[in-house]
Amino acid sequence: MAETSPTGAAPEEAEAFLAAHPGIEAVDILLHDSNGVGRGKIIRRHELLALYRQGRHLPISILGLDIVGEDVHETGLIWDAGDADMRAWPVPGTLAALHGTVPARAELFLSQHHLDGAPMLSDPRHALSAQVAAMAELGLHPTAAFELEFFLLEPERDGGGRLQPARDVLDGRRSGRTEVYSVDHLIGMQPLFADVYAAAGLAGITVETLISEYAPGQYELTLRHRDDVVRAADDLVRLKRIVRAQARAHGVLACFMAKPFADQAGSGMHLHLGLRDGEGRNALAEAPGAGWTDALRHAIGGVLATMAESMLVFAPHANSWRRFARGSYAPVSPSWGANNRSVAVRVPAGEVDARRIEHRLSGVDANPYLVAAAVLAGMRKGLVERLDPGPETTGDAYRDGRGADMPRDWAAAIDAATNSTFLGQALGEEMRRTLVAVKAAEHARVARAVPDVDYELYLHRV
Structure with a gap:
């Protein structure tokens, strides 16, 4: 069952993109941490629509990593939170094909939210949006x-x-x-x-x-x-x-x-x-x-x-x-x-x-x-x-x-x-x-x- 995305992302965006790019086999999904490093996963083509409809569970600890990807426990985002999952949602307008990849891939930015849809405020994107x-x-x-x-x-x-x-x-x-x-x-x-x-x-x-x-x-x-x-x-x-x-x-x-x-x-x-x-x-x-x-x-x-x-x-x-x-x-x-x-x-x-x-x-x-x-x-x-x-x-x-x-x-x-x-x-x-x-x-x-x-x-x- 589709949920309402707190970012305003709509499944129609993904449907139109997939129709326009039949050769795309996978998508890099990226959440940016406090250092601006993009972290996430590479999903397969058939997973994209579900991401737009339901978001994607990603661990809160992603936003509590240092520059080399090690946990920083003092952030309170690791074991203090039980390394719980939050829900990441697509950022509208950021789905794009990548150049020169074999097999063909795309890229999509995410923003992190609590399970109830509220912004997860250790996500730098939310800090800028607030200003x-x-x-x-x-x-x-x-x-x-x-x-x-x-x-x-x-x-x-x-x-x-x-x-x-x-x-x-x-x-x-x-x-x-x-x-x-x-x-x-x-x-x-x-x-x-x-x-x-x-x-x-x-x-x-x-x-x-x-x-x-x-x-x-x-x-x-x-x-x-x-x-x-x-x-x-x-x-x-x-x-x-x-x-x-x-x-x-x-x-x-x-x-x-x-x-x-x-x-x-x-x-x-x-x-x-x-x-x-x-x-x-x-x-x-x-x-x-x-x-x-x-x-x-x-x-x-x-x-x-x-x-x-x-x-x-x-x-x-x-x-x-x-x-x-x-x-x-x-x-x-x-x-x-x-x-x-x-x-x-x-x-x-x-x-x-x-x-x-x-x-x-x-x-x-x-x-x-x-x-x-x-x-x-x-x-x-x-x-x-x-x-x-x-x-x-x-x-x-x-x-x-x-x-x-x-x-x-x-x-x-x-x-x-x-x-x-x-x-x-x-x-x-x-x-x-x-x-x-x-x-x-x-x-x-x-x-x-x-x-x-x-x-x-x-x-x-x-």
Whole structure:
């Protein structure tokens, strides 16, 4: 017997998809955890309709895992809950064919719910949906797009154990140079990126500009703005999976670490956020010739005021913190400015009707659902409390150093999140508690490990 899906997913969507894709044999069903990692199962074609009609029981512990898939008991989602099943339901509009799979498969996103249909609040998707709803209470509707920076590397390390930029898949060339903005450099990876664009097209997402970025083997893909912020986050996690799969098909490794090379630029995940009012007008746009609107300034003020408490969301891993360095295109202070890539919150140049903010703090290793939730909550706080962002930074924001209240490292960010009332409001208290527990467990894992640098410095000297 069919039940009413709390997500609004209807069996007719699955029926139409299966009719249009008779060759599809299986479907990857994915639920995204606090790290943004997609976890789930591969079901067979004949199981899809039942999933739409009745949901699918999945263990609550899926949302209490660390980055390598180990249980984090401190989340309260493992044995405290008896590792009970919750019910996952399809997210409407996310069922899409995958490119180049043999046999042919599709992909479907899920959201986790209690057995009575209530949202399971350690699911990051629900945290973002709640912030979109809270903004709607102000009569405002966010639009969003992410940028994806990443490296393409050789699958094997060199003789010294070091990562290597990938050879061009076209002819095997390798460049050790930065090659930033070189269009000719991109030609060698065109077969791979052609498959990325084809896969994105099947998924219904519009991937736009391709850039050779500021390090050997580093690239950037941009996504078209969405009027639905949750779908914009879907686009980002889907595109990461597409890039990873197509890179692997071409014999190279896609790397989404924030800082894979100590002496090169790291990879960010910039978030562009705009606000539209009930009439569809840009609520941040100034009149021609006028200065910044109060709405824009207050929104930025809220993001800056809540930045320190939110850093665990923007930089969630040990490696994330290696990205922050002066002159690295990764901001180090709660600063803002127009047309300035040294600040944390940038107002991009462009047409007034496209006025928006660009949040530049997050690494590509961050969870886009939680990033967007925290930034939206900061914007909302700024609008409601009419917060002043302070003076606009002109020129080099690195000269001012790190803000006094900003966490200095991963451990300090965990402490800040643990005690943050704001983050409990931004993510929901259950999601905040889950995130902090997972990050504390990962921090303990890293702290126990003995890194190679310890042997290099101390083995023969102390």
